Amino acid sequence: PQGAAWGDNQGRVFGGFPGFPVLNNRGELLFTASTAGPTPRKQGLYIGTASGGSVVALKDEAAPGGGNFGDFTAIATFPLSDSNSAGHVAFQNNLTGPGFDSLNSPTIFAGAPAAIKPIIRASDPVPGFPNQRVGSGQSLLLNDADDVALLSTSTDINDTHSYNSVFRTSSNRLQLIAQSFQQAPDAAAGVTMIPLQLLGFNKLGQVAFAAKLFGPSVDDTNNFALYLSDVDGNAHQVARTGESIKLPNGQAR
Secondary structure, X not given: OOXXXXXXXXXXXXXXXXXXXXXXXXXXXXXXXXXXXXXXXXXXXXXXXXXXXXXXXXXXXXXXXXXXXXXXXXXXXXXXXXXXXXXXXXXXXXXXXXXXXXXXXXXEEEEOOOOOEEEEEOOOEEOOEXXXXXXXXXXXXXXXXXXXXXXXXXXXXXXXXXXEEEEEEEOOEEEEEEEOOOEOOOOOOOOEEEEEEEEEEOOOOOEEEEEEEEOOOOOOOOOEEEEEEOOOOOEEEEEEOOOOOEOOOOOEO
């Protein structure tokens, strides 16, 4: 992008593009940017093409659902924005204003660029674990059904232990797919996991992720696995280091 920053009529220009730009299937680029030129300088999230584009969110402006958008450093540090085939977007922002602090400010927004809304907030309860709260995200993916997959921390409010957790939204409902120290799916009893990376999220709502394994008979030769959830959100092992490749005909190589 060149020239005036999109949506600006004060002579500001784009000054830098930190973070992880995302190209969607409509040929649009979703990116964070700071501005240069007249003060106050701006920082925000934009979407568009070589012909131009629009503002999704700007720091210090009012956010849907309350509070103001904070800076976009989380997006600049972690892959916490995405855009799907409809040109809809999802991203995390740390909100500011009365009632917001470091524990509850990280918020995931999603929707059409001109109609985003908050869908996940830090401090939301973790489904199935009433003493745990969702924390700040590490990465997210938006599928073509407008659902979000999120890898984030979660914290136990009683002992402040933190966990890596994989979530998805489905029909506006938050669902836990996997979490640190849970029994690893399709592994021997006592083998646990720590989810490390989101790998994919399709229109069916299936989440693919990678995890490191711990427990009985686990060593450096077999401690990494790939998982895929079914449409109901149940994770299953696809492949694991040290194991044979299972072919569709039942043979192993």
